[in-house]
Structure formats: C-alpha cells, structure tokens
Amino acid sequence: MAIVVSIDAGTTGVRSFAVDETGAPVGWAYREFPQYFPHPGWVEHDALEIWEAIVATLTELVAKLNQPIAAIGVTDQRETVVVWDKSTGQPLHRAIVWQDRRTAARCDQLEDDGHLDMVRSQSGLVLDPYFSSSKLEWLFNEAGVSKGPNTAFGTVDSWVLWNLTGGAEHATEPSNASRTMLFDIRSMAWSDDLTDLFGIPHSCLPEVRPSSGRFGVTTTGLPIPAGIPVSGMAGDQQAALFGQACFEPGMAKNTYGTGSFVLMNIGSTCPDPVEGLLTTVGWQLADGSVTYALEGAVFVTGAAIQWLRDGLGIISDASEIGPLAASCEDTGGVYLVPAFAGLGSPWWDPYARGTIVGLTRGTGRPEIARAVVEAMAYQSRDVVDAMSAASGHQVKDLRVDGGASIMDLLLQFQADQLGVRVLRAKVQETTALGTAYMAGLAEGIWSSTEELAGHWAADGEFDPAGNADDVAAGFGNWRRAVERSLGWEVPS
Numbered sequence: 001m002a003i004v005v006s007i008d009a010g011t012t013g014v015r016s017f018a019v020d021e022t023g024a025p026v027g028w029a030y031r032e033f034p035q036y037f038p039h040p041g042w043v044e045h046d047a048l049e050i051w052e053a054i055v056a057t058l059t060e061l062v063a064k065l066n067q068p069i070a071a072i073g074v075t076d077q078r079e080t081v082v083v084w085d086k087s088t089g090q091p092l093h094r095a096i097v098w099q100d101r102r103t104a105a106r107c108d109q110l111e112d113d114g115h116l117d118m119v120r121s122q123s124g125l126v127l128d129p130y131f132s133s134s135k136l137e138w139l140f141n142e143a144g145v146s147k148g149p150n151t152a153f154g155t156v157d158s159w160v161l162w163n164l165t166g167g168a169e170h171a172t173e174p175s176n177a178s179r180t181m182l183f184d185i186r187s188m189a190w191s192d193d194l195t196d197l198f199g200i201p202h203s204c205l206p207e208v209r210p211s212s213g214r215f216g217v218t219t220t221g222l223p224i225p226a227g228i229p230v231s232g233m234a235g236d237q238q239a240a241l242f243g244q245a246c247f248e249p250g251m252a253k254n255t256y257g258t259g260s261f262v263l264m265n266i267g268s269t270c271p272d273p274v275e276g277l278l279t280t281v282g283w284q285l286a287d288g289s290v291t292y293a294l295e296g297a298v299f300v301t302g303a304a305i306q307w308l309r310d311g312l313g314i315i316s317d318a319s320e321i322g323p324l325a326a327s328c329e330d331t332g333g334v335y336l337v338p339a340f341a342g343l344g345s346p347w348w349d350p351y352a353r354g355t356i357v358g359l360t361r362g363t364g365r366p367e368i369a370r371a372v373v374e375a376m377a378y379q380s381r382d383v384v385d386a387m388s389a390a391s392g393h394q395v396k397d398l399r400v401d402g403g404a405s406i407m408d409l410l411l412q413f414q415a416d417q418l419g420v421r422v423l424r425a426k427v428q429e430t431t432a433l434g435t436a437y438m439a440g441l442a443e444g445i446w447s448s449t450e451e452l453a454g455h456w457a458a459d460g461e462f463d464p465a466g467n468a469d470d471v472a473a474g475f476g477n478w479r480r481a482v483e484r485s486l487g488w489e490v491p492s
Helices: 048-064 104-112 116-123 131-140 156-164 192-198 236-243 301-310 318-326 365-391 410-416 430-442 448-454 468-486
Strands: 006-009 013-019 025-032 071-076 082-085 149-154 212-217 229-235 252-256 260-268 278-284 290-298 335-337 355-357 399-402 421-425 458-462
Touching: 006 156, 006 430, 013 048, 013 430, 025 048, 048 156, 071 156, 071 236, 071 430, 082 156, 104 116, 104 131, 116 192, 116 236, 131 192, 149 156, 156 212, 156 229, 212 430, 229 236, 229 430, 236 252, 236 260, 236 278, 236 290, 252 365, 252 430, 260 278, 260 365, 290 365, 301 318, 301 365, 318 365, 318 410, 335 365, 335 468, 355 468, 365 410, 365 468, 399 410, 410 421, 410 458, 410 468, 421 430, 430 448
Parallel strands: 006 071, 071 229, 252 399, 399 421
Antiparallel strands: 006 013, 013 025, 082 149, 212 229, 252 260, 260 290, 278 290, 335 355, 421 458
C-alpha cells in the first residue's frame, strides 16, 4: 500500500496527515503552537515552535502508521514571512503572520505614490499589508535584519522544506510565491520591478519550482526515514482547491479555517486584474502547465470562534460553537463583523475593526455565537457575489471544507445566502489532501488529475431552503453592519 504524508503547517497549528492510494485518510496528528501579539494589529509566530510542532506530529503519525511512506507534501499558511540564517538555520526574527497589519501605512504610501497599477498587473494582488513584501521590507528596514548573502527568506513552506532536507533546499513553488507580492504571475519569475520597489535582494529569495515535482529528500535525524522524496508543495488555499478536485475552469471551493478563502479555477490564462478580488497561481504541474485562480480572502472566520473561547470565555472548546448557535432560532437582530485585522475581499480595508450591532438586553451567549457563525456565511457571500460578477461565471455549487464545515447550521445558512447547493467534502482536510495528491502525482502514485477527480466524494449536500425575503433582509442588515466597521481606525 502506497502511503503519502502531507504536512499542513497552518496559522494556529500543524497537522500531519496520511492517505493511501485511494485518497482515503489512514492517520493524522495535530499540535497547536503559540500566537504572539506584541502590539495591537501585530501577529507573530516563532518559526522554531512551528518546526517543533511538525516534528511532534510526524513522530505521532509514524507511530500510528507503522508502514513506509512513499512521498511527502507540504502545505502552509501563506504570506507569513520567515527569515533565517543559511549558515545556522536559526530564525533571525519572529515570523510575521499574514494577519499582521503593521505595514498598513506603508501600503497606503505606495498606493498614494502611484504604484498600485504595476503591483496589480504583475502580482495580481492589491497593496495591502496581508502580503509578504511589505512585511519583509519592514524586517530589513525597521527590525535590522541583515540583507547579506546568509539571509534566507521564505513563506512557511520554504522553512519546512529547508528543515526537512537539512538545509539542502531553499525553494518554494508558484502558489506561495504568488502571495509574496514579489512574483510576476505572468512570466512566472521573481519580478525585478517588485523586488526593487520593496528593496528585497534576490540573494534571499528561494528558487521557484513546480508545485508537483521533486523538491528534495528528507535528511537524517527526523522522525521519518531519510531519503523520502518531498514532491508536492502549495499554499493552503490552492492546495484545498486541488484537494477538492476543482480541476475545471469555473469550479469553486470555500475553506472555513482561521479565515475563509473562496477560490475559483479560471484556467490556464492569466486574466487582467479584477476589482475587489485577487488573481493568483493555483498550481504548476511537473509538465510546466499552470492553472490560475480568482480568490476572495476573508481574514477572520474560525479565528472568531477562538476569540469566543479565549477572549470572551463564551465557549470552552471550539466544538461547542455549533450546538450553542443552534440553541436559538436566530440572532435576535445581532450582527457581528469580525474585522479584528481589517477586512479583506471585496473591501480591502486595513482600518476596519470588529463591530457588534443590534445588542439588546435579551442578547445572550447563543445569539452572539450564532452571529459569529452567520458572519462566516455573510462574508463568504460578499466574496462569491463579487467573484461571479467579475468572472462572468455563476457559481453553480460550492465545495466546502475546513474545520467549521462540520456545522450543518453554517452550511445550510450558506446555501440559503448564496442560493446554490453547498457540498461538503467527505475528506474535509482537503488542504492536506491537495499536497498529498501533488506529491503522489509527481511520484507516479496517481497518473492524472482525472484519476484524482474520481476519488472526490461529498458527505453532505445542502440546498437553498430559506425564505427569500428573510434572506435578503438579513444580508441587507449585514451590509449595514459592515458599513459601520469600515475605516474605524484612524491612520496615524
């Protein structure tokens, strides 16, 4: 039996996940790692703690499997910036996480200076602190990180690959590179214009290789044997698009994770920039073929559940959110906009802040919990509406995954808001599944994407069932709540 392992280094934890040649899960292990918030709007990780969590999960998973591993895939939180010393392998600063907003003013300045059109046309992105380039610039200019030849930069996939291969490989792939705002998604190469704009030396950048293809082999001293090929890498959301078998243009998925990310396959041709949305590389296969995607990014969905648990104490475990939200018929007119780190698509407002409106004396824990769940669906509808309008493709159904997709309440509410069928994948960890598929495809375990598509199955289907007037009224009130959150923080 061929076993492929995927390492999913997410925003709040690491999952090591194994599948067999049918794509069926055969084991997994998970560890959270700490989050650091040194100032309001700043979010950091310790890259060594991420690696320690990876080692712990691999140790646990290998003990469960007790059979050989044919290949390894790596998927990761995107945009997060890791810098380390090539000679020692030690981080030079805490990783700056994709949610971090410390460079908002710098991005405003760049837009005021007239750089937006060039950035949009080459990177497919918008000038927002979400992306890696301004974070890396900050590390060089404000934190004193050296620009010397021993400095390595990477998104988390590069850091994981470096450690898996004992420092032999400093590489990434196009889906992660396309999120740095340093990569030209048309020429598929690091952009001199963008690296010059942010003052980034090419010496610190990883080599860009196809998402499905051999990156290197594991070193000695790991919980897994040496010599196992690392043959698939992709950013988490593109990996989920692949894992959901969205191989045809117009197919779309939504992942309800720390944030929510809607991606639509738009084929092999890179389109012109689309207002309110991102254009990104989906993946590149070993034959050089490239698939592009439109993306809408919602910064906070599952993270709001963590906030209910850790910040407010409304729940003691994330699993309580569904039953608590379902214990009331509606929110009683409460709307919660979780703009804790600004708003992403389609608003792109780093100065938006979290807002709760409609509170009454009768508001309790269930209503607030339900407002958090409904906010996930409302934010996703904002993105899907913008995507359909921009692409000319009406989403016929939406394939969903991620931790929160276990909630039937959420998926039924999502179907009602979108007016289309929502399909929950049987294997919900499609992010890990996607890079397992990429790795296995590169190593001949699977022969084609058509074969992979045959493994996809749903374990839940949710058709629209809401009253049209109620759906429209709820969405209208949501938009009113969003208006109150926009531009709340005054730029300094």
